Amino acid sequence: MATQTELQPADTTDAFREEVRQFLADNFPEELKGKGNALAGVEGPTAETEPQRKWREAMGARGWGTPTWPKEYGGGGLNRKQAAILNEELAKAGAYNPIGGMGVMMFGPTLLEYGSEEQKKEHIPPICRGEVRWCQGYSEPNAGSDLANLQTTAEDKGDHYLVNGQKTWTSGGQWADKCFCLVRTDRSDKHRGISFLLIDMDSPGVEVRPIQMISGMSPFCETFFTDVKVPKENLVGEEGQGWTIGKRLLQHERTNLSGGGSMARLMGQSVSDVAKKYLELDDGGEIADKVMRDRIADFEIRWGSFLMTARRATEESKAAGGVSEISSVLKKLGTKLGQERAEMLIEIMGLQGLGWEGEGFSESELAGVRAWLFGKATTIYGGSTEIQNNIIAKRVLGMLDHQ
Amino acid sequence: MAVLNEEQEMLRDMAREWATNESPVTEFRKVRASGEPEAFDRGAFGNMAEMGWTGVIIPEEHGGSDFGWLSAGLVVEELGKTLTASPLIQTTIAAAAIVLGGSDEQKAKYLPKLASGEMIGTLAIDEGARHDPSKIATSVSGGKISGTKAFVHEAHGADLFVVASTDGLYLVEKGDGVSLSTRKLTDQRSHADVTFDGASADKLAGGGDSLLDDVLDRARILTACEMLGMAQQVFDTTLDYLKQRVQFNQVLATFQSLQHRMADLFGDLAMMRSAVEGGLQALDSGFGVARAATIAKAEANRVLHTMSREGVQLHGGIGMTDEYDIGFYLKRARVLEASFGSTSYLKNRFAKLGGY
Numbered sequence: 229m230a231t232q233t234e235l236q237p238a239d240t241t242d243a244f245r246e247e248v249r250q251f252l253a254d255n256f257p258e259e260l261k262g263k264g265n266a267l268a269g270v271e272g273p274t275a276e277t278e279p280q281r282k283w284r285e286a287m288g289a290r291g292w293g294t295p296t297w298p299k300e301y302g303g304g305g306l307n308r309k310q311a312a313i314l315n316e317e318l319a320k321a322g323a324y325n326p327i328g329g330m331g332v333m334m335f336g337p338t339l340l341e342y343g344s345e346e347q348k349k350e351h352i353p354p355i356c357r358g359e360v361r362w363c364q365g366y367s368e369p370n371a372g373s374d375l376a377n378l379q380t381t382a383e384d385k386g387d388h389y390l391v392n393g394q395k396t397w398t399s400g401g402q403w404a405d406k407c408f409c410l411v412r413t414d415r416s417d418k419h420r421g422i423s424f425l426l427i428d429m430d431s432p433g434v435e436v437r438p439i440q441m442i443s444g445m446s447p448f449c450e451t452f453f454t455d456v457k458v459p460k461e462n463l464v465g466e467e468g469q470g471w472t473i474g475k476r477l478l479q480h481e482r483t484n485l486s487g488g489g490s491m492a493r494l495m496g497q498s499v500s501d502v503a504k505k506y507l508e509l510d511d512g513g514e515i516a517d518k519v520m521r522d523r524i525a526d527f528e529i530r531w532g533s534f535l536m537t538a539r540r541a542t543e544e545s546k547a548a549g550g551v552s553e554i555s556s557v558l559k560k561l562g563t564k565l566g567q568e569r570a571e572m573l574i575e576i577m578g579l580q581g582l583g584w585e586g587e588g589f590s591e592s593e594l595a596g597v598r599a600w601l602f603g604k605a606t607t608i609y610g611g612s613t614e615i616q617n618n619i620i621a622k623r624v625l626g627m628l629d630h631q
Numbered sequence: 632m633a634v635l636n637e638e639q640e641m642l643r644d645m646a647r648e649w650a651t652n653e654s655p656v657t658e659f660r661k662v663r664a665s666g667e668p669e670a671f672d673r674g675a676f677g678n679m680a681e682m683g684w685t686g687v688i689i690p691e692e693h694g695g696s697d698f699g700w701l702s703a704g705l706v707v708e709e710l711g712k713t714l715t716a717s718p719l720i721q722t723t724i725a726a727a728a729i730v731l732g733g734s735d736e737q738k739a740k741y742l743p744k745l746a747s748g749e750m751i752g753t754l755a756i757d758e759g760a761r762h763d764p765s766k767i768a769t770s771v772s773g774g775k776i777s778g779t780k781a782f783v784h785e786a787h788g789a790d791l792f793v794v795a796s797t798d799g800l801y802l803v804e805k806g807d808g809v810s811l812s813t814r815k816l817t818d819q820r821s822h823a824d825v826t827f828d829g830a831s832a833d834k835l836a837g838g839g840d841s842l843l844d845d846v847l848d849r850a851r852i853l854t855a856c857e858m859l860g861m862a863q864q865v866f867d868t869t870l871d872y873l874k875q876r877v878q879f880n881q882v883l884a885t886f887q888s889l890q891h892r893m894a895d896l897f898g899d900l901a902m903m904r905s906a907v908e909g910g911l912q913a914l915d916s917g918f919g920v921a922r923a924a925t926i927a928k929a930e931a932n933r934v935l936h937t938m939s940r941e942g943v944q945l946h947g948g949i950g951m952t953d954e955y956d957i958g959f960y961l962k963r964a965r966v967l968e969a970s971f972g973s974t975s976y977l978k979n980r981f982a983k984l985g986g987y
Contacts, residue, residue, distance in 0.1 A: 533903075536906060536908075537902055540905045560894070561902065621887075626874070
């Protein structure tokens with residue numbers, strides 16, 4: 229992906245800050261202040277209110293939802309310094325970035341790197357404008373952690389591929405417009421027989437069935453492809469190059485999944501803040517249960533250390549100009565700590581923290597339960613913790629393949 | 632690794648090269664074999680001073696280079712890798728105490744000598760085996776200090792003690808009224824109980840009420856830097872060993888159970904590095920130091936503890952021998968873990984800082 233790293237002289241950045249402020253004053257609706265991006269995740273359908281739509285369109289038209297992406301494809305074309313200023317000003321105004329989802333986090337950066345000129349021109353601008361939702365067609369019933377075992381075939385029919393097979397764990401599949409998909413174009417070679425194909429979800433022969441999860445939510449789907457015709461121009465890279473492209477995309481995914489992320493946002497407060505509300509305090513204002521207090525401090529120290537690690541990885545990868553090798557470490561640690569955090573929170577709340585629905589539970593208590601259960605997926609999807617361990621051992625530490 | 636500027640990269644590379652070539656673990660073995668209670672090589676320390684390492688955090692007007700804490704940490708980490716025995720950390724902390732709390736006269740008198748390596752300093756805080764700065768009985772009356780400090784690091788070589796008393800920190804020079812009683816610890820470095828019996832004491836009157844805490848936070852962070860270097864070295868050594876040791880006709884590194892343990896340790900090491908570098912950056916920015924210092928030392932304790940145990944275990948029998956270096960890291964690790972805050976002390980402090 230093309231990046232512009234040159235720093236602007238100070239007077240130019242001051243002018244840029246002023247430009248951002250003016251833009252926010254003109255376009256950011258007051259009523260969205262302090263709200264988050266409802267469309268960023270994959271948890272729900274895409275209904276937008278009028279102010280949300282206007283805000284998304286304004287940011288999308290400017291390219292500032294994807295600030296560092298090249299301008300020629302609809303990105304903001306900003307350098308890092310300007311992107312940082314944009315973020316600062318958004319935060320100051322209580323505004324959020326209305327553009328997001330898998331198109332921004334995973335697919336876009338990968339297509340910018342591997343896609344043809346025509347593909348970039350076709351697919352990147354709608355992502356920048358937040359008009360198209362992408363889902364990921366990687367996993368299959370027998371190709372989860374052993375992803376290269378995937379069996380969905382794309383048969384060469386001259387001007388198109390004919391796709392048959394089943395994908396699973398398709399996040400947000402029922403709400404997605406398009407799917408970036410790994411398919412098998414050659415049965416004779418496990419890795420080099422895989423290609424990276426883009427499929428319209430409304431093509432005839434595509435069927436999605438939401439899977440109900442232990443959390444009660446259904447953010448994942450099974451996706452079936454029966455004789456789905458996909459135009460040849462939807463192949464990204466060369467035929468057989470899918471494994472390489474797919475792995476690159478997974479690096480973006482890991483970095484994004486590790487963030488301490490969705491659970492922290494859902495639950496908002498620190499563990500100790502919650503503990504102070506639910507647990508008995510002694511006369512000095514300290515948590516009276518000293519064992520619990522010790523465990524909370526232990527957790528928060530490691531959590532602080534993890535957040536610093538995420539920040540360090542960002543700084544290092546910016547300086548090195550690419551996704552950090554540490555992405556597997558972040559995914560492994562962030563998801564584990566996120567789960568630990570959710571377990572502590574429900575433990576602190578006692579049975580009050582285990583409500584399923586109905587009277588007697590606050591919204592945040594119920595959300596906490598769902599987040600705790602949903603969070604169990606985080607160490608399984610996006611490459612399980614065990615797979616991350618294999619990646620770290622082999623690729624980062626150079627330990628040899630076990631036989 | 633934090634993103635470094637050119638100056639810092641040069642400093643780190645110089646420290647790495649010096650430690651690898653001039654101060655490998657065989658040099659520590661020589662110090663140990665000498666049996667000298669001082670337990671460091673004066674020549675090596677002189678080299679460090681010549682290279683400017685004793686003055687990294689001292690302002691230029693007092694003979695230092697004022698390169699900042701991240702720079703100081705980089706040097707200490709490299710020395711930690713090879714277990715270089717020196718009073719560099721303690722001297723830096725003593726200097727920091729004077730920078731923070733000293734009068735102009737005190738700064739002018741001591742900082743240039745500490746920066747040049749002419750004078751060695753150390754901290755004398757605790758009065759028992761467990762770090763607890765709330766339990767201090769040492770007192771000063773009419774400019775004379777009395778009390779006994781336990782397990783003072785690098786006490787034998789020290790010319791200047793930064794001593795905690797009931798009413799603040801004092802500077803005490805070695806000499807009349809200062810006596811040492813050697814305490815041999817498992818790391819075979821210089822430790823002693825130091826008794827002050829009416830020695831002349833010069834108060835560090837600046838720096839405010841938090842001076843003791845501020846100085847200890849610097850000690851915690853710099854100690855964590857040494858621990859980071861040790862943990863990195865144990866990890867690297869263990870990984871190398873697993874890659875060459877053959878059992879059951881296979882290289883150990885090919886066993887998945889060992890790969891996953893190394894992946895766990897690698898993750899822990901990443902966390903430790905972030906925490907320690909976060910501490911150094913907090914010092915340089917002057918923001919959030921207490922919390923960052925607590926996280927840095929707590930994570931250093933946690934990770935080096937695990938790393939040093941796993942390092943010996945993964946080496947098998949050879950890890951148990953004195954001929955092999957890895958045991959030295961285990962022994963030094965426990966001494967540093969207990970210094971300037973055990974894990975339980977730090978967790979308590981972290982909770983207090985967080986208001987719970």
